[in-house]
Amino acid sequence: MNKKEFLNVMEKRLSVLEAQEREDMLSEYAQHIELKMESGMSEQEAIDDFGDIDSLIAEILEAYHIDPSYKEQQKKGAAEGIGKKASGMFNKSRQSLSNFMEQQKEKQEQRMEQKRKEDLEKPPRWRRKEEGEGSDSRSRDVAKAAAKKTGEIIKKLLIICVKILLVLVLLPSAFMALSSMFGFGVMAVLLLQGYPLFGAALVMLGCVMGFGALSLFIVTFIISRWTERKDVEA
Amino acid sequence: MNAQFKKGVLELMVLAAVSSRDMYGYELVAEVSKVVNVKEGTIYPILKRLTNEHYFETYLRESSEGPPRKYYHLTAAGIMHLDETRKEWKEFCRNVNGFLKEQGYE
Numbered sequence: 001m002n003k004k005e006f007l008n009v010m011e012k013r014l015s016v017l018e019a020q021e022r023e024d025m026l027s028e029y030a031q032h033i034e035l036k037m038e039s040g041m042s043e044q045e046a047i048d049d050f051g052d053i054d055s056l057i058a059e060i061l062e063a064y065h066i067d068p069s070y071k072e073q074q075k076k077g078a079a080e081g082i083g084k085k086a087s088g089m090f091n092k093s094r095q096s097l098s099n100f101m102e103q104q105k106e107k108q109e110q111r112m113e114q115k116r117k118e119d120l121e122k123p124p125r126w127r128r129k130e131e132g133e134g135s136d137s138r139s140r141d142v143a144k145a146a147a148k149k150t151g152e153i154i155k156k157l158l159i160i161c162v163k164i165l166l167v168l169v170l171l172p173s174a175f176m177a178l179s180s181m182f183g184f185g186v187m188a189v190l191l192l193q194g195y196p197l198f199g200a201a202l203v204m205l206g207c208v209m210g211f212g213a214l215s216l217f218i219v220t221f222i223i224s225r226w227t228e229r230k231d232v233e234a
Numbered sequence: 235m236n237a238q239f240k241k242g243v244l245e246l247m248v249l250a251a252v253s254s255r256d257m258y259g260y261e262l263v264a265e266v267s268k269v270v271n272v273k274e275g276t277i278y279p280i281l282k283r284l285t286n287e288h289y290f291e292t293y294l295r296e297s298s299e300g301p302p303r304k305y306y307h308l309t310a311a312g313i314m315h316l317d318e319t320r321k322e323w324k325e326f327c328r329n330v331n332g333f334l335k336e337q338g339y340e
Contacts, residue, residue: 025282028259028278028281028304029278031300031301031303031304032260032274035300036260038299038300049273049274050274050275056273056276059276060278060282063280063282064282064283
């Protein structure tokens with residue numbers, strides 16, 4: 001093994017280190033070999049003085065608190081060469097995606113776990129029944145949980161639809177309430193000026209109260225549903 | 235000599251060698267291997283580790299022949315570490331020697 005080969009092997013085996021650190025290390029060893037050769041040794045002798053390269057590399061990695069056996073896995077990866085580099089980006093994005101999925105799955109599992117706990121806290125009669133069903137009940141539990149989940153989703157969708165409808169009713173009725181309030185004001189002023197508009201003013205007042213009550217009712221309904229859901233979430 | 239013996243002692247020797255004057259790697263290896271039969275390559279990882287732990291600072295200095303050399307300099311933390319290690323070593327030696335005497339060797 002000559003100097004170049006020695007340094008090449010080292011560079012490959014130390015690929016786990018940061019480029020800067022690796023360069024540092026390699027330059028030290030390169031200089032060491034050069035100085036040895038200057039003092040009259042042959043290239044071969046200088047390198048042989050390092051002893052077994054495996055144990056040398058192991059010692060270097062140990063100084064960085066890296067497990068030398070980790071390199072074995074790394075070597076396999078190195079064989080893939082350029083292809084690995086090219087697929088690096090793809091792998092990264094795929095990894096982040098799979099991480100995301102993993103997180104979602106964990107969350108889902110946590111939710112299910114909580115559900116199960118809540119179920120356990122139900123009256124003992126329930127629990128006894130469930131325990132009696134034995135091990136095959138678990139798969140049924142999962143199916144039940146899935147069904148519950150889809151049911152919940154449908155329920156939520158329904159609630160959202162109803163809310164949208166309510167808002168659609170709320171907006172015109174609120175508008176009507178406001179405009180009839182304005183009308184009532186106009187009527188009241190005219191009435192005070194002596195116009196015979198007593199009946200129209202009463203109608204306007206009725207409109208204000210009717211639409212106002214309707215829109216307030218819808219608002220309270222939406223708000224109450226909302227706070228209820230918040231309670232469940234908390 | 236037992237490799238496990240050396241491992242612990244080499245660090246102390248390297249620290250002590252650099253404490254007298256700044257040295258570059260090859261010089262240090264030569265100095266230490268005068269006393270302990272050490273494999274050439276094993277000093278560098280120690281130097282690296284001690285540098286990463288801020289016991290050494292390094293700087294480059296031109297040499298009359300060849301490329302610039304990296305010199306190692308003992309920092310304040312390094313001096314403290316050396317003192318501590320030396321004390322530990324002395325106590326260790328005293329204890330081991332005492333034990334050996336007790337057992338009838340020496």
